[in-house]
Amino acid sequence: MGRNPCCVKEGLNRGTWTAREDKILKDYIAEHGEGRWRNLPKRAGLKRCGKSCRLRWLNYLRPDIKRGNISPDEEELIIRLHKLLGNRWSLIAGRLPGRTDNEIKNYWNTNLAKKVHQQPNQRNRNKAENFNSHSLPLKMEPHNHVIRTKAIKCTKVSLHQESWKKSENFGTNVHPKAGASMLQNTENKSIVMESNNWSSSYGNEVNNPTDLLMDFKVGEFSLSDLLNSDFSDLCGTSSATYSNDDSNVLFPSSSEKPLFLSDEMLQDFWSVQANVASNLNDSFNPFFETGGDWLQDTN
DNA sequence: AAAACTCTCAACCGCAGCAGA
């Protein structure tokens, strides 16, 4: 029972790679390309397991690896992205050219984790200073911050009366084509984005969103896709554009739960993405424009 | 000078997701 180990461990080298091993691996990949890691050691004549070869290549030998210290800008970006994504090191690394997930993870664990815990960020402090009776506490627990980047499927949603204001207080935006609703809960300053089939049952207006329990097939909206896409991917002929087929177009992956975003989190998201989101397709504009409203500090 | 302690980061490990059979 159980799966076979990724390789036979006996007789394999372990620990630090030698310059000779590095050269063999480099030469082999230069000739044959990346991939097929399992068979690579045998073919290349390395006494290493495939995983080890892959890791060595990705974290050290790849030609586009950036050497040297993490710059202050990179550090800032890591902190912001970590706030958004949590320990999704590969996603974070994807935003930092030349940096590896392992490097960022190490840097976080050795430098930033302490730093971040010591100092709440300046903006939070400024906001806290502006706190008034209409605001809710701005302390953001990690589980509120972190975007669920895994594509998960949502089958049901339940909205409880107490947690939502009466229907006239809802800020509701339904894209006419995709039928995606974005409901702003003004009470807790967060939003829930829902793709829906159910919107078709009550058109563009949510007249009675309370006590709502319904089956709905989620569309597929994955922020990891968004982050991975570098945004420009979403422009032009992207599959994320609206089309005449109104189902699941804006949201290309699935979600088990509605995606909750606080305005704080969204601000970070927009700001982090600002440098890559300069040319968004019109199809995404309704989403961002609505987001812009939510970003207004209502204090 | 050397022992003790701390820090860094490359490497390892187990698990999960995905694709193909």
Add this chain to the structure above:
DNA sequence: ATCTGCTGCGGTTGAGAGTTT
């Protein structure tokens, strides 16, 4: 629908370098 193999990810470890006592 299920199984299997491969790949990628995130958590953890431990050797070596650096610092303190």
